[in-house]
Amino acid sequence: MVTLLDVVERALTGKPCLEREYDLRVFSSKLREVVKEYDIKYDPDTPVPSDDSLADDVFNAALDFYCEVGTYCTDTGRIIKFDENEIKERLKTAPSQLVFGEGADARTLVPRKPESKTPPWCFIGAGGAPVSCEEIFLKLVESYASIPLANSITTPALTSVRGIRIRPGTPLEILGTIRNIVLAREALRRAGRPGLPIMNALATATTAVALNTALHPDYGLRKTDGYLTGVIAELKTNFDLLNKVCALRSLGYGGGVCAENGPLFGGYCGGPEGTAVTTVAGHFMGILVYQAGWHLPFPVHINYASNSTPELLWVTSVFAQAISRNTHLLSLHLNYTAAGPCTEMCMYEIAAQRLAAVSSGVSIESVGVGKAKHEDYLTPLEPMFASEVAHATKGMRREDANEIVKVLLPKYVDKVADPPLGVKYQECCDIKTGKPSKRCLEVYTKVKEELKDLGLEFSISQEDTG
Amino acid sequence: MSEELFKRLREAVIAGNEKTVIEVAKEVVEKRLDPLEAIEKGLSVSATVLGEKFDKLEIFLPDLLVAADAMKAGLDILLPNIPKEKAFEKGTVVIGTVKGDIHDIGKNIVVALLRANGFNVHDLGIDIPTSKLIEKAEEVRADIIALSALMSSTIGGQKDVIDYLKDVGKREKFIVMVGGGATTQEWAEEIGADGYAETASEAVMVASRLVERRRST
Numbered sequence: 147m148v149t150l151l152d153v154v155e156r157a158l159t160g161k162p163c164l165e166r167e168y169d170l171r172v173f174s175s176k177l178r179e180v181v182k183e184y185d186i187k188y189d190p191d192t193p194v195p196s197d198d199s200l201a202d203d204v205f206n207a208a209l210d211f212y213c214e215v216g217t218y219c220t221d222t223g224r225i226i227k228f229d230e231n232e233i234k235e236r237l238k239t240a241p242s243q244l245v246f247g248e249g250a251d252a253r254t255l256v257p258r259k260p261e262s263k264t265p266p267w268c269f270i271g272a273g274g275a276p277v278s279c280e281e282i283f284l285k286l287v288e289s290y291a292s293i294p295l296a297n298s299i300t301t302p303a304l305t306s307v308r309g310i311r312i313r314p315g316t317p318l319e320i321l322g323t324i325r326n327i328v329l330a331r332e333a334l335r336r337a338g339r340p341g342l343p344i345m346n347a348l349a350t351a352t353t354a355v356a357l358n359t360a361l362h363p364d365y366g367l368r369k370t371d372g373y374l375t376g377v378i379a380e381l382k383t384n385f386d387l388l389n390k391v392c393a394l395r396s397l398g399y400g401g402g403v404c405a406e407n408g409p410l411f412g413g414y415c416g417g418p419e420g421t422a423v424t425t426v427a428g429h430f431m432g433i434l435v436y437q438a439g440w441h442l443p444f445p446v447h448i449n450y451a452s453n454s455t456p457e458l459l460w461v462t463s464v465f466a467q468a469i470s471r472n473t474h475l476l477s478l479h480l481n482y483t484a485a486g487p488c489t490e491m492c493m494y495e496i497a498a499q500r501l502a503a504v505s506s507g508v509s510i511e512s513v514g515v516g517k518a519k520h521e522d523y524l525t526p527l528e529p530m531f532a533s534e535v536a537h538a539t540k541g542m543r544r545e546d547a548n549e550i551v552k553v554l555l556p557k558y559v560d561k562v563a564d565p566p567l568g569v570k571y572q573e574c575c576d577i578k579t580g581k582p583s584k585r586c587l588e589v590y591t592k593v594k595e596e597l598k599d600l601g602l603e604f605s606i607s608q609e610d611t612g
Numbered sequence: 613m614s615e616e617l618f619k620r621l622r623e624a625v626i627a628g629n630e631k632t633v634i635e636v637a638k639e640v641v642e643k644r645l646d647p648l649e650a651i652e653k654g655l656s657v658s659a660t661v662l663g664e665k666f667d668k669l670e671i672f673l674p675d676l677l678v679a680a681d682a683m684k685a686g687l688d689i690l691l692p693n694i695p696k697e698k699a700f701e702k703g704t705v706v707i708g709t710v711k712g713d714i715h716d717i718g719k720n721i722v723v724a725l726l727r728a729n730g731f732n733v734h735d736l737g738i739d740i741p742t743s744k745l746i747e748k749a750e751e752v753r754a755d756i757i758a759l760s761a762l763m764s765s766t767i768g769g770q771k772d773v774i775d776y777l778k779d780v781g782k783r784e785k786f787i788v789m790v791g792g793g794a795t796t797q798e799w800a801e802e803i804g805a806d807g808y809a810e811t812a813s814e815a816v817m818v819a820s821r822l823v824e825r826r827r828s829t
Contacts, residue, residue, distance in 0.1 A: 413673045519764070
């Protein structure tokens with residue numbers, strides 16, 4: 147079985163290759179080859195396909211592809227490679243379930259299948275979007291934890307410490323990361339869900355040294371939380387990322403390691419077909435290079451930094467079916483909307499994204515609203531809405547999801563290039579009570595009613611909330 | 613005949629056919645045709661087409677990078693043959709991803725399109741300390757320092773470069789542009805950048821406009 151030490155050894159001794167050579171002559175070139183060989187074709191009229199053989203072809207293409215291209219280590223300029231047996235063995239031994247959280251808030255993350263009635267895991271919150279101050283951070287996380295369908299929390303990113311902008315690799319980052327976890331845990335206590343897992347630990351930590359410092363138990367991180375480790379686009383890593391994995395595993399937090407991977411549609415992946423294959427290959431990299439227990443793919447549009455266009459919905463659906471049909475890997479799709487909070491467009495985007503992902507067999511992280519880039523432009527309404535749509539989608543046939551998505555797409559697709567900004571937290575919610583304004587609630591209610599008319603049933607059962 | 617050659621130049625660049633671009637550019641020089649006209653009617657037109665195609669994702673990043681290489685090969689042959697008084701110089705850019713940020717795909721697209729549009733680009737790569745960016749800009753007498761940052765946790769590095777320039781009394785010497793996933797127009801204004809662009813095509817337009825404005829004052 148491949149160990150982390152094997153990975154490091156291969157990073158030091160693998161085939162040398164210039165980075166540009168890897169991008170263009172190894173990665174892009176081989177990707178085009180496998181897409182052609184397996185005759186994988188994007189169909190713009192079917193954002194949520196029901197073709198099992200397409201999903202299996204994408205899976206097998208990704209297997210061939212990853213065996214050929216491996217992972218590029220940017221620190222050594224060498225390729226870390228694995229053979230097919232190593233990938234298949236790891237696919238068999240990777241965790242098929244993981245428990246996150248503690249006490250009454252502990253839940254088990256399990257794999258799903260396309261059209262499965264198994265409730266999707268709802269990893270709810272900010273998607274790492276920035277907030278301007280600690281007060282808003284606390285209010286938001288408390289609100290996220292109060293969402294009934296939330297299984298785990300993704301916190302916002304603090305951008306300053308005592309008014310000084312955080313810089314990665316500096317003491318500011320370490321101090322910011324510690325504040326991030328201390329505040330998040332306090333917010334969960336205030337919401338009455340102290341055991342709820344934080345699975346993006348931590349949005350403020352870019353470097354290994356910041357994460358490692360914040361792992362001290364006094365600050366509140368737990369072995370039942372989740373720990374995101376990024377894949378550098380496309381299929382690359384470096385020693386700082388491997389250091390995070392090494393530290394987490396050495397200190398007993400290894401079960402929570404997640405590989406987060408955002409392949410770029412339009413970048414080295416090329417079109418939707420190559421992006422789908424790369425997203426699946428990212429799972430193989432995750433289980434081998436990062437020894438990850440769970441996966442957070444978020445394929446995104448290179449020009450719009452979101453994933454609600456028809457191409458990205460197709461990529462989401464196809465990768466989800468490829469992984470869920472052929473493995474027991476624990477995979478959660480992260481969605482980014484183009485539009486900002488409390489806009490109808492944002493709600494339509496979320497609905498289309500959650501329908502595509504959940505009907506195709508994966509769970510969700512929601513949501514990076516408005517590309518998760520505008521400070522304070524995030525409210526609790528969007529993640530709550532996402533979790534409700536996700537649960538309303540369980541058991542839904544892909545064909546039916548496809549029809550609903552096709553009704554939703556024309557409502558927003560022409561505006562993706564120039565989307566509405568929406569409102570800030572402090573414009574939506576009462577800063578004292580945390581309650582959303584009537585106007586914002588009306589937007590949420592209106593779109594939810596439209597979805598009911600399209601056949602979605604919004605009801606929460608005991609099974610949904612655990 | 614010149615029109616035919618310019619058309620071949622355009623088509624070869626768009627197809628990313630470096631060999632043909634070199635052959636045609638050499639033919640332009642051998643036949644004593646106007647190299648500036650060959651750039652304007654051949655290479656520059658193809659740069660515009662490439663930008664438009666990439667915006668619509670009719671072509672993808674690998675196609676763009678290969679085309680930019682072909683464009684550069686053509687420029688390398690044609691530029692030395694332009695008389696000094698007609699010098700074709702869109703501007704010199706020093707670009708890098710700021711300290712602490714290791715993401716480079718967005719920056720690479722901007723580099724490719726700037727080069728395709730005739731800018732002389734010095735790409736320093738990722739995780740670049742403030743002082744190195746400024747040192748290079750001084751060394752090559754850059755018009756523009758362009759700063760990329762993907763994450764909200766790393767955009768502070770863009771502010772650091774601007775603050776440093778101010779503190780050493782050199783802010784007016786360079787145009788500073790910012791871009792990347794986490795940056796916004798509001799952020800650019802807050803830190804005192806001269807220009808911001810959300811996409812690579814916009815970055816080329818903003819860079820061209822800012823250099824023209826500076827040269828006309």
